[in-house]
Amino acid sequence: MLRHLLETSEAARKAASSLSKSASVAVRFTDTGGEFQFHFVDGRPRLEPGKAEEPDFELTLPPGAVQDICGRSPGDAGDLGVLFLQHIFVEDKEQKIQVKVHSGLIKLTLHGWFRVVVAGCPKVLLWLARMGLKGPSGVAGLLSRFKKP
16 A cells, blocks of 8 residues: 555655655564565655665554555645654554654755655645744754654
């Protein structure tokens, strides 16, 4: 389900088009074994089985989050970004996406992750502001929620 969404939806394609070909995400699902990687193959976003080499992030997704994300039809990159953020910040373990950041700010910028946020503007920024994440202290608060390896 998630693979289909990430590889075929216009919202995911637009968001992912901002990323460099060296950007990657390690993906794990709590209800299945194995490792997956989200990366680019021939200029297209792909979610494929296999270990991600030097991922920027690691996501661990429970089935509830996957079902909810795939059950909605994101209109654009901003809607998709907000949907993922909602599952990152939710308290319910059946819905919560766990995130570990493996790259520093410079590498994340070079890999295009901040262009992804910009592609979701203003919806992502508005959602972050509603969550109280404004200014440098808000960004620091946001980053403190992610686990470091």
